[in-house]
Amino acid sequence: SQKIEQNSEALNIQEGKTATLTCNYTNYSPAYLQWYRQDPGRGPVFLLLIRENEKEKRKERLKVTFDTTLKQSLFHITASQPADSATYLCALGTGGGNKLTFGTGTQLKVEL
């Protein structure tokens, strides 16, 4: 069966360090992968999209990698700040917009 796995345990890191979140998937052939940020009581907010033929994408302090052989995406936040504390969701798209499937998310806590 198809499955998207994100670490359900919260990730606690110290301010200034690099946070790395993982998204693994099985039985998917995604055309693209997206990352979203969600704050408590709010809707998800889009961060980055990476396509199947791209290895890496960057935006300011954010970096996403996509390895279709390992069936894994890594999401990095460099020089992390307490304001980066949130839940981060990955989502896989299989070619049609209505085929976007979300992982359950990983909570990140950046401590002073």
Added chain:
Amino acid sequence: IAGITQAPTSQILAAGRRMTLRCTQDMRHNAMYWYRQDLGLGLRLIHYSNTAGTTGKGEVPDGYSVSRANTDDFPLTLASAVPSQTSVYFCATQTGVNTGELFFGEGSRLTVL
């Protein structure tokens, strides 16, 4: 700029009652979606609409119906609410099918007793 407006923000509902969650957008996006979010299960697609006048079923459509009479509005109706429909419901839009990012509303928290 409002973007996506969902109403109500929160509602407690007796089982068996009919409920419509409203979603209105002012971005003129073609595609619209309804998701529910439950702890440990993530966001699951209920129904979608690629353009005004068309709708389709997502992963968990049972017990829900939608309509898309125009570009801006995409209401979600629970004909006869059951406790398992207790959830947070998110409406989302996309400029067009397969064009990337989704824009989400702030959610409607529904409790069915």
